[in-house]
Amino acid sequence: MKKIGVLTSGGDAPGMNAAIRAVVRYGIFNNINVVGIKNGFRGLVEGDSMEMSLSSVADIIHRGGTVLGSARSKDFQEKEGFERALKNVKYLGLDGIVTIGGDGTFKGAMELAKAGVPTIGIPGTIDNDLAYTQYTLGFFTALTTVLESVEKIRDTSSSHGRTNVIQVMGRNCGDIALYAGLAGGAEMVIIPEVDYNIDEVCDKIMQGRARGKKHSIIILAEGAGDAKDISELIEKKTGVGTRYSVLGYTQRGGTPSAFDRLMGSQMGAMAVELLTSSVSNRVLGIKGNEIFHMDIEEALSMEKKFDEKSYELTKILSI
Numbered sequence: 182m183k184k185i186g187v188l189t190s191g192g193d194a195p196g197m198n199a200a201i202r203a204v205v206r207y208g209i210f211n212n213i214n215v216v217g218i219k220n221g222f223r224g225l226v227e228g229d230s231m232e233m234s235l236s237s238v239a240d241i242i243h244r245g246g247t248v249l250g251s252a253r254s255k256d257f258q259e260k261e262g263f264e265r266a267l268k269n270v271k272y273l274g275l276d277g278i279v280t281i282g283g284d285g286t287f288k289g290a291m292e293l294a295k296a297g298v299p300t301i302g303i304p305g306t307i308d309n310d311l312a313y314t315q316y317t318l319g320f321f322t323a324l325t326t327v328l329e330s331v332e333k334i335r336d337t338s339s340s341h342g343r344t345n346v347i348q349v350m351g352r353n354c355g356d357i358a359l360y361a362g363l364a365g366g367a368e369m370v371i372i373p374e375v376d377y378n379i380d381e382v383c384d385k386i387m388q389g390r391a392r393g394k395k396h397s398i399i400i401l402a403e404g405a406g407d408a409k410d411i412s413e414l415i416e417k418k419t420g421v422g423t424r425y426s427v428l429g430y431t432q433r434g435g436t437p438s439a440f441d442r443l444m445g446s447q448m449g450a451m452a453v454e455l456l457t458s459s460v461s462n463r464v465l466g467i468k469g470n471e472i473f474h475m476d477i478e479e480a481l482s483m484e485k486k487f488d489e490k491s492y493e494l495t496k497i498l499s500i
């Protein structure tokens with residue numbers, strides 16, 4: 182193994198820079214040249230890359246986003262684009278690629294592996310929607326950011342005696358909403374994994390008010406509905422002034438948490454170690470304190486288990 186590539190793809194996530202830094206520095210430490218592919222698979226299709234040096238990853242471990250850039254590339258999924266990507270892998274002389282991203286990125290990595298390019302995947306997405314791993318890079322940072330926003334919104338909500346619907350990201354996965362709801366003491370979480378009944382939501386708000394609650398916080402996962410529609414309905418049904426906030430990109434940016442930096446650093450190093458030991462077509466995950474690896478296809482075929490216990494607990498603790 183002489184030369185490896187590293188790319189970040191899909192939505193960026195805090196902790197990606199720590200992983201890039203680790204791949205580059207651990208690679209160079211092991212006498213491997215590292216090439217940074219810009220903007221995910223798009224850079225592979227377009228041949229847009231840069232040689233990485235020790236100093237190219239200086240001063241990035243604490244930064245959000247990804248210094249390599251990211252993209253959602255349709256071309257890579259087309260026959261012609263994919264072939265161009267393979268040609269560029271050859272042209273660059275890459276013996277393997279570390280791909281950092283979510284399930285889409287891993288599907289791309291799997292295609293490359295099938296075409297004979299060794300790949301290792303690092304889970305990087307705020308959504309925490311990968312079934313095989315307990316956590317993904319960026320999830321805890323995003324959760325902390327959401328909680329900071331919840332706290333600020335609660336102050337104002339409380340002053341004015343209002344209900345607030347706070348819409349968070351996560352695609353079809355309710356993890357950000359669920360854990361922000363539990364950790365933030367929300368009255369209710371609305372997530373795609375559980376059908377909700379608007380009358381139950383309104384009853385809960387009114388019960389809270391009857392026992393003197395000054396505000397109600399509802400955390401809504403983007404995959405479960407639209408904050409504007411739901412807040413209008415709540416106001417209509419309860420008569421309580423209701424506002425909504427969509428947190429959007431605030432959740433994806435910002436300084437990565439200690440956990441995301443640690444996980445990024447450890448996974449980056451392990452990815453290089455695996456490639457140099459001729460282990461490929463694997464993705465890295467975390468369970469407890471242990472980082473492990475498993476077959477990409479097997480990982481992608483797993484179905485994410487819904488944490489019903491935490492959902493029920495959130496409801497109980499907000500009575």
Ligand SMILES: Nc1ncnc2c1ncn2[C@@H]1O[C@H](COP(=O)(O)OP(=O)(O)OP(=O)(O)O)[C@@H](O)[C@H]1O
Pocket residue numbers: 190191192193222223252253254255257258282283284285286287288289290292305306307308
């Ligand atoms: N089935 C597939 N085959 C080949 N490549 C794919 C496939 N699905 C996705 N990709 C590639 O991976 C890129 C990233 O995928 P996607 O946009 O779904 O984000 P992701 O990696 O799932 O991350 P996130 O969910 O955090 O945004 C796509 O833009 C595309 O280039």
Ligand SMILES: O=P(O)(O)OC[C@H]1O[C@](O)(CO)[C@@H](O)[C@@H]1O
Pocket residue numbers: 192253283306307308350351352403433
């Ligand atoms: O930044 P984009 O391309 O609009 O994508 C938004 C999506 O990306 C994520 O932030 C990460 O997958 C999702 O939570 C969200 O649905």
